[in-house]
Amino acid sequence: MSKTKKIVSWTIGITLIVLILTPFIYVxxxxxxxxxxxxxYLTEQKHYSSDEIESVEGVWSVKLPPFLAVVKFKDEPDVxxxxxxxxxxxxxxxxISEEAQKSGKTKSDLKHFVPTDDQQ
Numbered sequence: 001m002s003k004t005k006k007i008v009s010w011t012i013g014i015t016l017i018v019l020i021l022t023p024f025i026y027v028x029x030x031x032x033x034x035x036x037x038x039x040x041y042l043t044e045q046k047h048y049s050s051d052e053i054e055s056v057e058g059v060w061s062v063k064l065p066p067f068l069a070v071v072k073f074k075d076e077p078d079v080x081x082x083x084x085x086x087x088x089x090x091x092x093x094x095x096i097s098e099e100a101q102k103s104g105k106t107k108s109d110l111k112h113f114v115p116t117d118d119q120q
Contacts, residue, residue: 027060030058030060030066030067031057031058031059031060031067032058033058033067034058034059034067034068034069034085035056035057035058035069037069037085037089038056038069038071038083038085038089039053039056041083041085041089042056042071045089048073051074052073052074052075053071053072053073053074054072054073054074054077055070055071055072056069056070056071057069057070057071065084065086067085067086068082068083068084068085068092069082069083069084069085070082070083071083071112073111073112075111076110076111076112078096078097078099078100078105079094079095079096079097079100079105079110079112080094080095081093081094081112081113082094082095090116091113091114091116094107094110094113096110
């Protein structure tokens with residue numbers, strides 16, 4: 001194989017690897033960005049301490065918007081709060097675990113629920 005063919009083969013191989021990895025890197029980076037935005041919002045604007053927050057996880061959603069963050073608080077581990085962080089950070093929704101629902105937990109029992117005009 002000539003030197004030129006080797007260079008072309010390497011170039012094609014590297015290009016294919018980059019093209020294959022790019023979407024995975026894009027999703028991973030955006031999940032991290034959204035989790036960071038929500039964490040910053042909760043600690044700096046809503047004044048939660050990091051000790052009050054159990055987890056903030058960036059999620060790639062199959063629905064629109066494609067990225068969101070799921071937050072769990074230590075004092076309410078049976079509820080996930082869904083935040084959007086595109087321009088402004090907003091609490092969009094929540095999910096109460098089936099177990100908590102069976103024991104009678106409802107939206108009115110939620111400690112960290114922030115109602116918007118259409119959620120009241």
